[in-house]
Amino acid sequence: MRIKLExxxxxxxxLDKCRAVLAGTEGEYIYPCPMDERLLEFAGITSEQFTAAVNTNPADAGVAAWFRQTATPHPTAELEKWNEKLLARGPSSPESLKKFKKYRDAVDPSRTDLTAWSDLQDLEEGRGVPQRQVVA
Structure with a gap:
């Protein structure tokens, strides 16, 4: 999630999740998920448009070029602020928090310091996640 494209x-x-859905190999991954929808909304693109572009562009470069041409342009500072906000985003409802805790506890119940979906994804997929300071 932290790797930047365009x-x-x-x-x-x-992009990887969309390709997996098109190939029928997505497993537990969900496309479009709420994070996908947030990115697409910020870019001014629908999931249907993105899926069609991925379906017709076999290479990352082709999808990247399409995205660059199609997305609503944003100044660099605005894009960086949005990136930081997305990476810091945590559960937004009691139901979402319950799901977050269930996923976290299945991987490492001791990591009660985690509050962001991006950190939970990293933990779940075996990438190191630094300890966060717990705010009371």
Whole structure:
């Protein structure tokens, strides 16, 4: 999720998930998920448009070029602020928090310091996640 494509965090991950859905190999991954929808909304693109572009562009470069031409342009500072906000985003409802805790506890119940979906994804997929300071 942290890897940038065309300056956007999550775009490369969303591209991989979309390809997996098109191939029928997505397993537990969900496309479009709420994070995907947030990115697409910020870019001014629908999931249907993105899926069609991925379906017709076999290479990352082709999708990246399409995205660059199609997405609503944003100044660099605005894009960076949006990237930081997306990476810091945590559960937004009691139901979402319950799901977050369930996923976290299945991987490492001791990591009660985690509050962001991006950190939970990293933990779940075996990438190191630094300890966060717990705010009371």
């Amino acid at each position: 300056g956007y965090v999550h775009l490369a991950r969303m």
